[in-house]
Amino acid sequence: MTTMTTLSAAAPDASIGITWAQTIILSIVQGLTEFLPVSSSGHLRIISQLLWGKDAGASFTAVVQLGTELAVLVFFAKDIWRILTGWFAGLFNKEARGFDYRMGWMVIVGTLPIAIIGVLAKDAIRDNLRNLWITATVLILFSFVFIAAEKYGRRKRDFEELTMKDAIIMGLAQCLALIPGVSRSGGTVSAGLFLNLDREVATRFSFLLAIPAVFAAGIFSLPDAFDPAAGQAASGAQLLVGTAIAFVVGYASIAWLLKFVAHHSFSWFAAYRIPVGLIVMALLGFGVMSAV
Template identity: 80%
Template sequence: MTEVSWLQTIVLSIVQGLTEFLPVSSSGHLRIVSELFWGHDAGASFTAVVQLGTELAVLVFFAKDIWRIICGWFRGLAKKEERGLDYRMGWMVIAGTIPVVVLGVLFKDAIRSSARNLWITALVLVLFSFVFIAAERYGAKKRSFEDLTMKDALIMGLAQCLALIPGVSRSGGTISAGLFCGLEREVAARFSFLLAIPAVLGSGLFSLPDALAPTSGQAASGAQLIVGTIIAFVIGYASIAWLLKFVSHHSFSWFAAYRIPVGIIVMILLGAGILSPL
């Protein structure tokens, strides 16, 4: 069992912060960068723990919204007349989180092994890009936050499950699903971030013991995990602000224009033997 170096910790944490919220797949990029520069996978557990930094960025960035939803949810539980949008949003986040929790637990071993094959990552980077393009083309993009329904939450929650495969992208899957449901881009993006909070926080905390003493991948020290989490937080916070501004005026298809060449290049490197798939 090898150990994660400090250079590797810093680089991968920067990659995590830059890619977690963009629909390009942070887990896929971490997998590719690890293999390209260090010749081995840092591991799913290391990835899950460093993701805590970017999820902390979501908590801070959306602190007012999260607090309002939590308060509204508890008020709605106590008084029926208080059951407004925030109450419904609370239940939608809960319901939308259930699918990824169930599948994450059931397929834990596959997620940490066979699903991290770089051939799968590269292929998914290319193929799922066409989902972005289709979502932009056929999504009505007219529905606001007030129009969100439990059906939307469940559809986006099921789409979030696809992010268990490196290369799909959590935000890419959920935002695309939101666009197909007719949501405005910014609404789909904001709800995507809220939906990711319970799942990713739970995954990171659940993976903490394995990150320190993994059965696969590399071992990281407590100090490395803390530093990595802080770096991911700072860069992730900036990425959220940039993405929300970007989606207000630009199509998600721009990310497909990035993902497709990256996926093709990775497949070429794999075919040439420069990268190892496992």
């Protein structure tokens, strides 16, 4: 109790800015947790408060996420190039409108819900929804969504069977990731499982669906990361290094997760999320951590 209180008391004020220790640790956490269904924003929020008694802020998180999305671009470069070329070809030639053309539109349409809600609810996302009681509660409750998705989803539909309906539903589910504790991949993959998609198919489409939204959020948040209305400011060097760290760690996380989901249930992550949520609640209840 005394140690945590001392850490919080010595933590830098938002006006002082993020330290290099924070930058490195939080960027590693971002890379490790962005693609796992454990909520990267939730973990960044928890670790920031636990170690430094301060919330680094949604803008810092959004910018560093660019590193993990660059990892997606590199990892799925062939798939992304094929979809892009197929989409552009289909725009000008009806005869070329195959699956890749449709996939391009599925990603675009599936991104619209989070783009609209992200802009309209920007203030709530950066302030009100970052309360740690909310994060801890969502970590626990949404774990049961994973369990239900695994239990009731038949996991029989392949990648070529994806439809616009799937994209819209998974796109709506992606909006839940705006709440720290839900998890972008957890929300979209669970929706995919309920739609009877194969687990690996749902995971791959989840990655593709995240690319436009995360890049837009990161670029949109760049000015605020230097001079945030909420959270701590970061320097250009810190954001650059943080993005690079998140890229390297994130690339390894993608490779591991795709191998894992090929043979294991998402329910394993629920077994991790529930104890973490309970621990955070206990720390909040005993005053070791502050909720805001």
